[in-house]
Amino acid sequence: MVKLIINNLEVEAQEGWTILETAKFYGLEIPTLCYHEGLTPYGGCRLCLVEIGEGKKSKLVTSCTYPVEEGLIVRTDTKRVIQARRMMIELMLSVAPYSKVIQDLASKFGVTKVRFKPRNEECILCGLCVRMCHEQMDAQAIGFVNRGKDLRITTPFDIRSERCRLCGGCIYICPACQLRCQGPETETALCNACLTIEPTCLDYYDELQCWMYNAGRCGTCVREEPKK
C-alpha cells in the first residue's frame, strides 16, 4: 500500500494506482474528459490536472496517468490548477462550441467567454474513439495521423477501412458528439441549472460545502429554496 496526501487528506492507495483512481476511490472529484474506466488512460485533454509537490518544485500533472508515490502531496484545486483547467475548457470550446459535454464543463468551472475564434471542428482529439476501437472493439480501424496542428483521427488513406465493423463504438464514446446543446429550455441540463442556482449553504455554514463547483452535492441548494 502506498500512502499519499490529497487535499490535506491522508489516503492509502494500491501499488500501481494513478492519482485519479485513488481520488475516485475516496470519492474526491476531479474533472475528466478523455478518461474512461474501461480504456487505458491517455492524458490528452489536460482536464484532470492536479498540482503535486510543494513550493518551487511543484508542477501540474494529469492525475489519470500519474502513478501514486509514497509521500506524494497532491492538491486538486489550487489557483494554478483552476486557471489551467479553465484555459483548457476555453480552448476546447473554441474548437467544439456545440458540444454539450464541454458546455457543461464550462458552466461548472466558470468559463463564461471564449476569446479565440471558434473553428467548429467538433473533434477535440481526446482519442477515446481510437482507444475504443483498438482496445475494446479490437478492430484497429481508426487512429491518429499527422502531428501538431495537423493532427487528425481517421482511417488509413482516409478511405473506408476493411477492418471497421460499423460497430458504432466510436460514436458512442465520443464526448463531443454525444449530446448537442438543446438550448436553455431543457429540464435537467446542467448548464441551465448552474445559472439559476445560488449556493444556499452559506446561509447555514461558514464556508461553501461543495467546493465551489459541484453545486448540489451537499444537497442544500437542491432541497431548499434559494434565498435572496
Added chain:
Amino acid sequence: MKKINNTSEFNDLKRKIEESKSNQKTTITISSGTCGLARGSNHIIKAFQEELKKQRIEDKVELKITGCHGFCEVEPNIVIFPDEIFYQKLEPKDVKEIISETILGHKIIDRLLYTDPQSNQKFIYKKEIPFYKKQKRLLLENNLFVDPTEIEDFLAVEGYTALNKVLTELSPEQVIEIIKKSGLRGRGGAGFPTGRKWEITRKAKIKEKYIICNADEGDPGAYMDRSLLEGNPHSVIEGMIIGAYAIGASKGYIYVRDEYPLAVENVTRAIQQAKEYGFLGENILGSNFDFDIEIYKGAGAFVCGEETALIGSIEGKRGVPRQRPPYPAQKGLFGKPTNINNVETWANVPLIINKGPEWYSKIGTNGSKGTKIFSLVGKINNTGLVEVPMGMTLREIIYEIGGGILGGKEFKAVQTGGPSGGCIPKELLDLPIDFESLTEAGSIMGSGGMIVMDENTCMVDVAKYFLNFLREESCGKCLSCREGTQRMWEIVRDISEGKGKEGDIELLEELAEAVKDASMCGLGQTAANPVLSTLRYFRDEYEAHIKEKKCPAGVCKDLIQYFILEDKCTGCLACIKVCPQEAISGELKKLHIIDQNKCIKCGACVEACRFDAIIIK
C-alpha cells in the same frame, strides 16, 4: 588490422603511432565538414591533390581532410602545420600559389589571410586570430588533427586512452563517482547532472540496460553535435563505451537526425573501425565487458529530441513523449532501464577521465562546469562554432570572438535555446553564460544555438517564427500544447499583420502561462518561452504593432512600405526588371516609383538596387 586484445597490445599500438607521427611533416589541414563541402572544399581538396602530385611532393607534404574547424564564416579554410598558418576563403585557383609560395617558398600570401572586421588587422597564425584566441577548445580543437575516416588519427590524440584506463584501473562505481565529482551536466538543454543520471540507471534492478546518444539536434541554428559527429566520431563513441561500462549496459544506440547524412556516414564508419580494432564488441581490451553500438536515423521530427519520444521512435512508433515517472532510467527503451545523453555530454567523458574531475571542475562557474560549444550564427561577422568556458559573458562571445554585428549594425538581441529558449537583450550583454543565469533571464541554455539579431529583426516576427515552428512540430497529444501553440501563433500573427487589438498581449500572457503549466513534455512546457521573453524585453515593439500598426524593425509585410528615394534613384531600371508584380514604373534615367497597391514586399528590388535607393518605411 589485428584486433587489440588487451592493454599491453593497446599500449604497443599507441607507441607505434606516436613514433610514426613524430616526424615533422608539413601538413595541410582542410576543413571539410558539411558546410565546408557546401562552400566547395571538395574542389580545393582535388586541386591540392593534383598539385601535390604534379610537384612530386606527396611524400613530404600531407594533405589531411578533417571535419569542421569551427570558423564557418571563412570556409573553405586550411591550416598549415607545423606553424599553423591560416588561409581562408579559398578558391581552387589559389592552390597553385599556396604550394609554390608558402609550402615550397616559405612565403606568406597576404590576400589569403584573415582580416579582423573591426580592427582591419591581418593575422597569419591561427592561434592569434581573435576568433580562436578567446575560445577554450577542449572538444573541438581535435577536429583539426583528426581525419574522421582514420581511427589512428584519433588514437594519436589520446584516443581510447581513457577507455583503457577505465577498463584496467576503475570499477563502474568509481567511474560514476568521477563523473559526479566533475560536475558535468547534460549538454542537450536540460542540464541534468550526468553522474547522478548514470547512478540512477545503474541502480535499476533489471540487468538488461541501454544507453542512447541523442544526436537529433533539432534546434534550428544549432549544429555543434553535427560537427563533433562528422569531425571526431570516436570521441563520442569512446564516451559511450565508458558510460556503458559504468552503467552496465551492453547495447547502445546513436540516434542521428535524418538531415545529417555525412554525420551518419562518418559515425557508421567509425563504429565499424572501432569494432575491427576491438574497442567495440565482446571482451573489450580483455576486460570481459561486451558492448555494441547501432546507428538509428531520425525521420524528421523535432519532438524526437525529447528523450521519451526518441525512445518511441527507436521502437518504431510515432514519436509521442511519455509520462515520467517512470523515468527512462527505470523503464526506457523496450521497457528496460535506459540512459540518454547528448553528443557533447558523451564527448566530455573521455576528457574528464583523462584529465581528472578536479581539473575539469576548475573550469566554468559554481553551478556549471566545463566548456560549452555554441553555434554563433545570424547577424554576426564571425559565424561559426565557438567553445568557451561556462561563465564567459555574452559580450565577450559576440564582440571579441564573434567580431561584432554584421554590417556594423546595432545589436538587438541574442536568442539562445532554440524554440524552447528566449531572447536576451542589450542590457544583459554582460550576463555570464551558465544554466542558472540564462534561466533567470527568461531563456535556457538549450543545446547551444546562439542566434544574433540586429536592429532589422522584428521581435514579433521572431515570436511568430518560433510559434509556427512549434505548432507544426508538436506531437499533438496535449490539448494545451497543440491548441495553445496554434492559438498563440494566431494572436501573434494577427498582431504582425496589423490586426492586433487591446487585450491581445494580456490574453497571450494568460494563454502562455496555461500552456507552460498544463503540458506534459519539454516542448509544450517551454513553448511559451519565445513569446514570454520577447514580451518581457520588447513589449514596446508589440505595442507599436498593435496601437500604431507599425513595425519598427521594418519586417512585418502588412505594416511596411517599400519606397524609392528620389535623391538616390539613378533610373537604372534594375528594380523594374526584377519586380515579379510589375509594380515599379519609370523610364531610363528618371525616378522610378513603386505602386503600393501592386507591391507584395518580396524584397527583390532592394536586392537589385546598387544605390541603396529603396528603403522600408
Added chain:
Amino acid sequence: MDISTNKVNSILEKYGIQKKALISILQEIQAEYNYLPQEALIRVSEALNIPLIDIFGVATFYKAFSLKPRGRHTITVCLGTACHVRGGPKIVEEFERNLGIKVGETTKDNEFSLETVNCLGCCAIGPVVVVDGEYHAKTTIGKVKTILKKYQKRKGE
C-alpha cells in the same frame, strides 16, 4: 505507379519480422520509390503484423516520408532561425512564385517538389537551398531563377 513487391519484400527480409524496425523499413522504401506507395504500406502491415492504421500513423508523423510521389528534383529551402533572420522566407516565396506551387507540393509535370527544412546546420552560408543534395550558399532572390534554370536544363537528359 507500379511497384515491385519483390523490392519491398527484400527490404522486409533485410530487417526480419521486427516491429521496431518499422521506421528503418519505411526509410528504405521512401528512398527506393521517392514516396511510400499504398501497396507497399499494406505489404509492410501484413509482414510485420501491425495494423495498417498504425503504419499509416507512423508514415504521416515523420516529415521524411511522403505519401505522394516527389518530383524529380526536390528543392529544400532552409528555414532555420539563422536562415530566417537572413531572409529565408523571401526565398521560399520566390520559389513558390516561379514554380507556381506552395511548399509541400509538386509541380504538375512532376519535375520539382518544394520543401522546407528546419535547419541543415550550415548557418554560416545562409540562406541555404539544397537541390538534390547539392548545397547552394548565400542564396538571394535573384539567384532563385538561376538555380531553377540549372535544373530545368537537365530535363532533357
